[in-house]
Amino acid sequence: MPNALHLDPDRLFPADPRTRDIARMLYAQVQGLPIISPHGHTDPSWFAGNAPFGNAAELLLQPDHYLLRMLYSQGVALEDLGLGGSGADPRPDPRPDPRPDPRPDPREAWRIFARHYYLFRGTPSRIWLDWVFAEVFAQDVRLEAATADLYFDTITAALATEAFRPRALFERFNIEVIATTENPLDSLDHHRAIRDSGWGGRVITAYRPDPVVDPEFEGFARNLVLLSDLTGQDCLSWTGYLTAHRQRRAFFAQMGATSTDHGHPTARTADLPQSEAQALFDRVKGGASSPADAELFRAQMLTEMARMSMEDGLVMQLHPGSFRNHNAQLFAQFGRDVGADIPMPTDYVHALKPLLDRFGNEADFTLILFTLDETAYARELAPLAGHYPCLRLGPAWWFHDSPEGMRRFRRMTTETAGFYNTVGFNDDTRAFLSIPARHDLARRVDCGFLAELVAEHRLEEDEAAQLAQDLACNLARQAYRL
Structure with a gap:
């Protein structure tokens, strides 16, 4: 006989009976709230075509x-x-082929x-x-x-x-809004099709400029030419390059974007004089820059993106600290995103100071910080977010998007940054069907954490109930301007 699959209604709640009762009470108030998914990697073509x-x-x-x-x-x-x-059969011949299909x-x-x-x-x-x-x-x-x-x-x-088509599942999952992630070279045709279809589901985009701000991104030099063709700007000149970004950001905002996203190796920022920034761009635009120049250019572009966010109001997200494509053999064979990325130690205090010196005290600018380096939670991130008006902490991310990872995040950041300098939860996934599962897990863990504070008389029940709702929905709505 197969083993039974059973989801216990008390899963992830504290084991102590009194605390568990409080967690149940809190969870009952947030279980059915809509899902706010402000950052992720689902494919907009799913919702455009609804195939x-x-x-x-x-x-x-x-x-x-x-x-x-x-x-x-x-x-x-x-x-x-x-x-x-890369070894897959590249045959372009449309005629039937007698050989067996190489795909399993x-x-x-x-x-x-x-x-x-x-x-x-x-x-x-x-x-x-x-x-x-x-x-x-x-x-x-x-x-x-x-x-x-x-x-x-x-x-x-x-x-x-x-009942299982993408739009039907979107509605079944009670998703209020979901943001996908596209780069500046994307035409956003799928988002236009969603908007023009008359369907009521809210699917928005986010501006992810990595392919045209990272000199070490494969095809960087070619991408600058494509950006020039797309915008009509000379993206091999510093002025034209920045103007092209402003133009594409405005287009993304027209298509629903409220945020940008930056997946840099480090959190380093720079604020170079205009002449030095232009000279740096001249060195990297050919795609053969030194690692030091590439890192400095990424750092400068974070500050330039912050400057643009001050102009257009897009919320900025920074996801640093991953050694991408660590397995060179897998990367060569399968390309990006096959599970060979590894977390790295990440400095924020020194790395962010040039950007914060310029924009850190601006209450109208929002920079949401994520990390794969848990040692930075209490030492750097919570104190920074607990001081600078522009900073908010993203939830436990990627390798730490887990019950213990979420608990560690709350325990190490709450006493210094509080709850209201964080942004609730986002699922950051390509796995569409797992989105409600991820939000359910986060709500259960947060309710368990709040229940502990109530049981220890560090929080009143009515405050915990409000916090549970804020963590489930309200903080994400506010932080991402949704």
Whole structure:
């Protein structure tokens, strides 16, 4: 007999009975609140075309780098999971080919995943996926080798129905707004199609300029030419380059953007004199700059982006501290986002000072800071956000988007920064079906933390109830100007 799949109603709540009762009470008041998803990586084409998702492996396994990295660490070949690398068949000939399809059968990829599902015991991926399996697809047995085909057939059949199309799921999940992330070279045609369709779902974009502000981004020099073609500006001149950014930011704002996002290796900022900034741009624009020049240019561009946010009101997000594509072999074979990014120590106190010297005291400017370096929570981030009017702390992110990661974040930042210098929760994911699972997990953990404060008489129940709602929805609405 397959093992039962059961979601305990008290999961993630404190074990102490009195504190657990308080957490239950708080959670009951926020469980049904709408989802505010102000930063993520879902594909806007899903909502523009509203086409059915393909199958279980295509939707739940292959895009999820949390799953891929764990499976790869245990010796599972990514090709066997359905990922196509640079060695995939490039044949352009449209005529039928007698050779077998080199791509693995998605059912077989799913079977491999099911056989290895035990690897995710104790991880947030297991919590999210079990929620999706139980709440979205009504499964009542666990995923394992014996139930692999049952899961694949049930999920794939459901995805072919109207109730499981992207817009229907958006509405079922009670999503109030979701932000996707596009770069300045994106035409935003999918966002235009969503806007023109008459559908009531709110899907907005966010401005992610990494491909045209990071000299070490693959194709940087070519991207500047594309940016010139797109904007009609000379993006090989410093003035034209900055004007192009302002133009694209204005276009993104017209298409709903309220924020920018910056995924730099470090949090370093710079505030160079105009002549030095122009000379630096001249050195990097050819795409063959030194690592030192590339880092200084990224630093200068963070300050330039802050200056533009002062002009246009877009909220700025900084996601530093990841050594991207650490596994050079995987990067060469599969490209970005296959789970080979590794957290690094990150300095904020010295790194942000040039930007903060210029804009730190501006109450109309908002810079939301994220980190993969938990050692910076109490030492640097909470004291900075607890002082500078422009700063807010993003939630525990990526590797720390987990029950223990969220608890550590609250314990290490609240006493110095409080709750109201944070921005609640955002899910930051490509995995669309896991969004409600992630928000549910965050609400349960926050209610548990607040319940502890009430039980210790550090917070009144009515204050905790208000905070639970603020953390679930209100802080994100306010911080992201939604």
